[in-house]
Amino acid sequence: MSGSDGSFDREMDFQDPWTGFTGWGDTAADDVTGESAARRFVRRFAGHRVAVLALVLIVLLILVAIFAPTIAPFDPNKQSLANHLKGPSSTHWLGTDELGRDVLSRIVYGSRVSLTAALQAVVIAVLLGVPPGLLAGFFGSWIDVIISRLTDAVMSFPPLLLAIGIVGVFGAGLRNAMLAVGIIFAPRFLRLTRSAVLSVRQETYIEASRSIGTSTTRILRTRILPNILSPLVVQISLSLGFAMLAEAGLSFLGLGVQPPQASWGAMVGRAYRYLDEAPTLVIFPGLAIVLAVLGFNLLGDGLRDSFGRETRKGGA
């Protein structure tokens, strides 16, 4: 939409368009402000170097998880007691564990567990937190009171105790552990959604939609939800990091994945017993956890900065 005359016609709003009006044609203004919201977001995000680096790291991590069987040099569960607790070497780049299993292969396969577990926990948290948050924020009054008090009750419960309780009832295993993490994370999503809805529903465009005759469910779906999406996306990214950490913690305690399956937390959990003999056993999976969590957090920060609403242009 480049301007045919090349002039930047800022004044077009101040001319009377009804006398001899033939249309503005192409104006240079299109070049200046004709940027879609998505492109503006990409431009701002690309300027955020740390966030781009974090995104590359996470994409890499996802690729490793997908192509784990091709990348891993050995079978992650194949034991070789003759080669146990070996340091890094040319065959076993990151050494072997107490049963002689290749650490690199286990970390590569462990990325699958860590990623799917984090995703599962966050999906549960979003499903449990966002819809009631929407209702509480939009309708207020007694609906808000009931939902908010329930949230307080969940939040006041010690997280670890809740996790142990759920694993105790449903049995040990990654799926149940992540259900617990999801329940623990849900109140954050609920409160975030509720407060975002509270500010959006005051806007005139909500009243404008209502005056048109739009139904409440449609207003929630088409007007409220898109306008609270950016803080939610940021929270999702940050929560993925925390969920990964929670998975590591629970697996370390034996509440998560069960042997022989590899997960980063479980690897650290087993390896700390051999800390003086083979310190690398703890360091490498620990490093993987640090990198992944850092990646999600930095990505979240970058997203938050890039989503910020553009300042108003022009004046009325």
Add this chain to the structure above:
Amino acid sequence: MTTDAIATTAGADGGLVPAVLEVDQLTVTFKIRTRPFRPKQQVTAVNQATFSIARGETLSLVGESGSGKSSTGRGILRLVPLAGGSVRLSGVDVSQLSTAELRKQRRHMQMIFQDPYSSLDPSAQVRDSIGEPLKVHEHLGGQQLTARVAELLDRVGLPAHYMSRYPYEFSGGQRQRVAIARAIALQPRLVICDEAVSALDVSTQNQVINLLEKLQDEEGLSYLFIAHDLGVVRHISDRVAVMYLGRIVEVGPAERVFESPAHPYTVALLSASPVPNPVIQRTRKRIILAGDLPDPSDPPSGCPFTTRCPEVMEICTQVMPPAVEVAGGGHVLCHLYDHVPPPVTPVAIRPTEQPVMHLDAVSPAET
């Protein structure tokens, strides 16, 4: 399309013109906690407002801030709950409709809001904003919707390819055009313009008003034009209603109200409006009303204007004046014109409600 317009009302020329909107005794109240830890107080924002608007007519609602203009508009659209009275749109009593029926009727009455920066969803493309009424009421989508939106954009003087843009890419005047396109999308009978041009600068105001008048001629729209800029009101209105403290104190043809205002408040309001002629502006008499609007949660007894009225009489603090016909059209609610006052025993005016008012010329040298 307004074939079911059965109700009629006396138009400005005295003939019978079908009424699009009939508002009868409309009352809107709010419960507001004025001080913490005290029970909520009832505030009557609109008190028994009665008026009608004919097809193709523009009725302006004027008055100072807090007089209940916007609440009247929102009450008609039932965006705020009604405390009493009825609103009939082409004979359909909107005030009695169920929520679902009301949603269907909303297509006949639309609103243009004051601030074009907040009345459009910042996350939605213009296509979605203008298309919303079409999606909701006519279930349009895809190419049909795009074609209708393009047509609407064209009618408000914007290029069709602007539909894929976001509100932040527009100037205030362009945004208000988008808001207008959205309001006329369903060919409504009534459009309530709530300070629709107040947020725009003067030259843009002019264009938007011209656009509103053009659309009125094309579609036979009726406007309820809520404004405080009397210059704009005089230009656009067929009739004017003056509000004070929730009451409509005077209604009449715009010409008559501006040339020979009947109510003392209208006189004061008109004298406060600047005249675009420096010589006249400097020498003309201005009436400066003392004090502010009384507390709407504790309105004065009798006529609401008693506390500031220069012509206040004893009867004014006791009895709400009835509507009296005014020569030249319309009516006024003021005891000055009420020639057969009901017999009332004289009561001393309460000391706190002494009328305070200066009726003198402001010396030009002081400014």
